[in-house]
Amino acid sequence: MILYLVKRLAVLLASTVVAAVAVFAFMALLPGDPAEIALGVNATPEAVADLRHRFGTDRPPAVQFLDWFGGLVQGDFGTSYVTSAPIGPQISDRLGVTAVLVLGGMAVALVLAVPLGTFAAVHHRDPLGAAISAASQVGIAVPAFLAGILLVFVFAVQAQVLPSGGYVPIADDPGEWLRGLLLPWLSLGLVQGAVLTRYVRSAVLDVMREDYLRTARAKGRGRTGALWRHGLRNASVPVVTVLGLQLATLLIGAVVVERVFVIPGLGDLLLNGVAGRDLLLVQGVVMVLVAAVLLINFVVDVTYHLLDPRLR
Amino acid sequence: MRGRPNLALLTGGTLVGLVVLAAAVSFFWTPHDPTLVDAARKLREPGGGYLLGADKFGRDTFSQLMVGARTTLYVGVVAVGIAAVVGTPLGVVAGMTPRGWLSELIMRVNDLVFAFPALLLAVMLGAVYGPGTLTAMIAIGVATVPAFARVARAATLQVMVTDYILAARAAGRRRPAIAVRHVLPNIGSVLIVQASVSFAIAILAEAALSFLGFGTRPPIPSWGRMLQESQELLFSTPRLALWPGLAIALAVLGFNLLGDGLRDHLDPKLRRIRADG
Amino acid sequence: MLTVEGLHVRADAVELVHDVSFTIAPGERVGLIGESGSGKSLTALSLMGLLPEGVTASGRARLGERDLVGVPESRVKDLRGRALSMVFQEPMTALNPLMRVGAQVAEVMTLHGRPRHEARERAVELLERVRLPEPGQIARAYPHQLSGGQRQRVMLAIALANGPELLICDEPTTALDVTVQKQMLDLIAEVAPALLFITHDLAVIASMCERVLVMYGGRVVESGPLRDVFTRPRHRYTQGLLAASRLTPRGTRLPTIAGSVPPAGRFPSGCVFRNRCPHATPACETTPALTGDGHAHACWHPAD
Numbered sequence: 001m002i003l004y005l006v007k008r009l010a011v012l013l014a015s016t017v018v019a020a021v022a023v024f025a026f027m028a029l030l031p032g033d034p035a036e037i038a039l040g041v042n043a044t045p046e047a048v049a050d051l052r053h054r055f056g057t058d059r060p061p062a063v064q065f066l067d068w069f070g071g072l073v074q075g076d077f078g079t080s081y082v083t084s085a086p087i088g089p090q091i092s093d094r095l096g097v098t099a100v101l102v103l104g105g106m107a108v109a110l111v112l113a114v115p116l117g118t119f120a121a122v123h124h125r126d127p128l129g130a131a132i133s134a135a136s137q138v139g140i141a142v143p144a145f146l147a148g149i150l151l152v153f154v155f156a157v158q159a160q161v162l163p164s165g166g167y168v169p170i171a172d173d174p175g176e177w178l179r180g181l182l183l184p185w186l187s188l189g190l191v192q193g194a195v196l197t198r199y200v201r202s203a204v205l206d207v208m209r210e211d212y213l214r215t216a217r218a219k220g221r222g223r224t225g226a227l228w229r230h231g232l233r234n235a236s237v238p239v240v241t242v243l244g245l246q247l248a249t250l251l252i253g254a255v256v257v258e259r260v261f262v263i264p265g266l267g268d269l270l271l272n273g274v275a276g277r278d279l280l281l282v283q284g285v286v287m288v289l290v291a292a293v294l295l296i297n298f299v300v301d302v303t304y305h306l307l308d309p310r311l312r
Numbered sequence: 313m314r315g316r317p318n319l320a321l322l323t324g325g326t327l328v329g330l331v332v333l334a335a336a337v338s339f340f341w342t343p344h345d346p347t348l349v350d351a352a353r354k355l356r357e358p359g360g361g362y363l364l365g366a367d368k369f370g371r372d373t374f375s376q377l378m379v380g381a382r383t384t385l386y387v388g389v390v391a392v393g394i395a396a397v398v399g400t401p402l403g404v405v406a407g408m409t410p411r412g413w414l415s416e417l418i419m420r421v422n423d424l425v426f427a428f429p430a431l432l433l434a435v436m437l438g439a440v441y442g443p444g445t446l447t448a449m450i451a452i453g454v455a456t457v458p459a460f461a462r463v464a465r466a467a468t469l470q471v472m473v474t475d476y477i478l479a480a481r482a483a484g485r486r487r488p489a490i491a492v493r494h495v496l497p498n499i500g501s502v503l504i505v506q507a508s509v510s511f512a513i514a515i516l517a518e519a520a521l522s523f524l525g526f527g528t529r530p531p532i533p534s535w536g537r538m539l540q541e542s543q544e545l546l547f548s549t550p551r552l553a554l555w556p557g558l559a560i561a562l563a564v565l566g567f568n569l570l571g572d573g574l575r576d577h578l579d580p581k582l583r584r585i586r587a588d589g
Numbered sequence: 590m591l592t593v594e595g596l597h598v599r600a601d602a603v604e605l606v607h608d609v610s611f612t613i614a615p616g617e618r619v620g621l622i623g624e625s626g627s628g629k630s631l632t633a634l635s636l637m638g639l640l641p642e643g644v645t646a647s648g649r650a651r652l653g654e655r656d657l658v659g660v661p662e663s664r665v666k667d668l669r670g671r672a673l674s675m676v677f678q679e680p681m682t683a684l685n686p687l688m689r690v691g692a693q694v695a696e697v698m699t700l701h702g703r704p705r706h707e708a709r710e711r712a713v714e715l716l717e718r719v720r721l722p723e724p725g726q727i728a729r730a731y732p733h734q735l736s737g738g739q740r741q742r743v744m745l746a747i748a749l750a751n752g753p754e755l756l757i758c759d760e761p762t763t764a765l766d767v768t769v770q771k772q773m774l775d776l777i778a779e780v781a782p783a784l785l786f787i788t789h790d791l792a793v794i795a796s797m798c799e800r801v802l803v804m805y806g807g808r809v810v811e812s813g814p815l816r817d818v819f820t821r822p823r824h825r826y827t828q829g830l831l832a833a834s835r836l837t838p839r840g841t842r843l844p845t846i847a848g849s850v851p852p853a854g855r856f857p858s859g860c861v862f863r864n865r866c867p868h869a870t871p872a873c874e875t876t877p878a879l880t881g882d883g884h885a886h887a888c889w890h891p892a893d
Contacts (some may be wrong), residue, residue: 015424022424026436125642141565143516145523146557149543157547164546211682217639218677219697219747220670222662229696230685237687252429256520260543271524274439282439286432293427309731310686 004305012298019290020072024065027283035081055081068283077284082276087284090269095288097167098265101184101257102250108189109196109246116193117200118235122227124205133201139194144253148187148260155183165262184261188253192246199242203235210234237307244300248293255289321573324508327566331381338378346375347531358551367538367552368545376533377559383534384563387449387518387527388511394453395460395510400503402457403464404491410469419465422458430455430517434526443526452517456510463506467499474498501578508571512564519560535560590615590783591636591755596648596658598631598640598807603854605644606631606807610879613755618784620798620815622791622830626850628807629787633757636785637675638665652755670697674748676777678760680741684732690743691716691728697750715746719776738769742776749780756781760788791834795819803827806851806861813884823886826862860889 035051077087123129156164168176216226255267273281406415434451521527522536542552591613598606635646698708716724811824829846863873
């Protein structure tokens with residue numbers, strides 16, 4: 001297990017470095033020079049060269065990369081070429097908002113999917129079980145931002161009980177904070193819940209056919225008791241893998257949902273960065289999102305190993 | 313199962329067929345010019361030749377939906393095409409030499425690409441080359457490669473232990489010959505199913521990108537952008553969001569059901585092989 | 590002690606087990622022989638109340654004074670693992686892969702009311718009783734760390750934990766290596782209170798049981814004391830089965846039963862064996878009853 005952990009950690013670090021190189025190289029392809037963009041078309045060559053020197057973009061790309069990456073390791077994302085503001089604090093401010101959004105969405109998805117998926121599996125021959133399967137199939141077809149628009153229509157336009165967008169920091173007003181997040185959470189959670197329901201259902205169905213469930217019943221457990229005691233933990237092994245993939249999907253879904261609900265998260269920061277051609281900012285946010293996906297994969301793999309003694 | 317009508321295949325096929333039909337007809341005929349801006353028809357109610365009404369620029373919603381289907385299919389076909397053409401050979405190679413360094417390399421790179429979702433790729437590409445249909449297609453295609461490679465690898469691993477492959481290898485046939493003659497035909501049905509499922513995901517991605525302004529540029533109609541344009545009018549004219557939303561959901565549902573139906577139809581044994589992305 | 594009368598098992602419209610009746614006395618070891626598809630496993634599972642979804646049993650089966658068939662699950666489940674236990678064919682998949690072996694043995698005792706710490710201790714004793722080396726260590730192991738033979742011993746320990754009145758074994762050694770089969774059989778013979786032993790292997794039955802039931806096509810076609818049935822088979826199917834298993838001198842052809850077992854629901858009317866029987870006549874189109882005291886058979890043209 002220790003050996004596995006060390007190996008997996010090494011893979012995580014290596015992939016993060018390679019991902020950083022990829023992101024950096026990609027952004028370096030950009031036609032156009034940050035200094036020229038910052039100064040506009042009428043700038044003198046001397047001024048451009050001077051600014052280039054101040055940005056450090058006149059150095060060889062390898063040196064620039066090491067400088068950038070070295071900063072990242074210490075939490076320094078550099079200073080924006082466009083706004084001259086340090087990027088690190090902006091990202092860390094927004095990261096918290098996006099994390100709350102994603103984790104809340106995941107919680108909604110789990111609360112929906114685990115009972116519904118299990119029920120649909122246990123009652124897979126009944127109309128209600130089939131109805132849950134069909135509903136989850138429809139739910140998968142609805143993108144999170146569309147769910148968001150629908151929810152706004154129902155709860156903000158028609159019923160007028162929740163705000164259609166905006167974000168109030170929890171420190172300012174916890175009640176409003178919660179009210180503002182309910183619809184975004186639901187938008188992300190309903191859709192991911194539908195996907196997850198299908199995986200939970202098929203995992204539980206697979207487990208229900210296992211011999212050890214029959215053994216449990218031969219010991220004197222009823223069908224439900226056997227499934228609770230022996231089935232659900234076994235079914236959770238494949239579901240955990242999917243959960244990781246879903247967290248990554250949710251992170252990206254959050255970028256779009258932030259746009260729908262005007263929430264100042266990482267997605268909002270990223271899109272503003274692109275609009276303002278703030279390349280270093282875009283580079284930093286993309287790196288954070290990619291690193292988050294890699295980290296989630298790492299956590300999933302390790303959890304998977306902890307859950308299943310055969311892999312230890 | 314034999315003899316029972318395949319409901320998923322039937323429903324999925326019908327929905328996909330409708331999208332294809334709308335796209336095909338739109339080349340020759342739409343009720344109105346979908347891009348024609350006309351202040352006189354601004355937010356026109358449905359009826360009188362405007363089946364679903366007109367938007368804030370006076371463009372006919374129904375015509376826009378028809379041409380939007382074309383955009384959706386165009387992006388889906390190219391993106392899934394890129395993913396299949398790149399991902400399949402990688403997966404087959406990795407599956408045929410599961411213990412080799414090449415396989416290891418392919419799967420590691422695969423995992424890395426997997427960390428770059430379509431949306432991030434599209435935003436990065438958009439930042440460099442400017443947003444548009446092409447960058448959206450490439451981004452979605454590249455992001456879908458890992459799913460194809462994984463599925464192709466899993467299916468190849470299964471095929472490689474079957475008797476006929478073992479026989480072909482024992483007979484001294486070379487690996488490329490085995491790959492083309494035996495492996496590809498046998499993983500074909502898995503790939504077709506994956507293509508259908510990936511198509512659904514591509515539609516979702518394209519809609520999200522257009523919604524954010526990183527997809528198809530105006531004035532070419534796209535369902536995602538129709539939604540984005542309708543959001544501010546949700547309080548006054550919700551129908552403008554309803555129709556493109558419905559179109560996206562039904563198209564995605566259609567391709568998902570088609571994938572499920574094909575899976576059952578082509579080979580029930582293959583139900584377990586499925587990518588999660 | 591166990592009385593089965595007129596047991597039927599059906600899945601939808603197809604009858605899989607037809608009118609099976611037999612008894613097992615305390616301490617008696619009874620063998621149930623048949624090819625796959627003969628209904629022998631379904632018979633056992635219906636006694637345990639463990640039939641798969643969509644398959645139902647009717648008729649009467651009683652263990653002592655308690656009904657096993659046609660009573661609600663909540664009543665049968667209290668008997669399972671306590672009054673009657675079962676060891677299955679496939680040891681590799683019968684144990685929960687995520688749970689330590691000791692906990693899985695203890696579970697069957699806590700389920701039937703024994704305190705947890707006591708069950709833990711007794712689990713180790715049971716593992717020792719089924720002759721597992723280092724029982725304390727095995728108790729802490731996960732199933733994948735044990736061999737097939739060891740896992741089957743664990744299953745046996747689970748089955749014996751609450752001192753059942755009857756042990757049912759369904760092909761318990763079929764999945765094991767030949768070298769460990771004999772040890773396992775000896776162990777079962779030693780520890781079983783009363784035994785219903787299911788197999789297709791005549792040699793195993795011969796070493797384990799005092800009485801046999803021969804099943805074919807969901808019916809008992811012959812039953813009686815082991816010696817009588819094996820030395821003087823009456824039913825033509827039993828006769829063929831024995832002939833096929835007898836060791837033959839080199840060079841002579843092994844006699845076999847013509848044809849193969851039809852799929853469920855496709856057995857002929859009347860005598861279920863008549864489409865494969867060399868002695869079949871038009872008389873066999875009517876169903877023969879199982880007749881005879883002690884050594885009974887259901888055949889219109891029995892071997893002498």
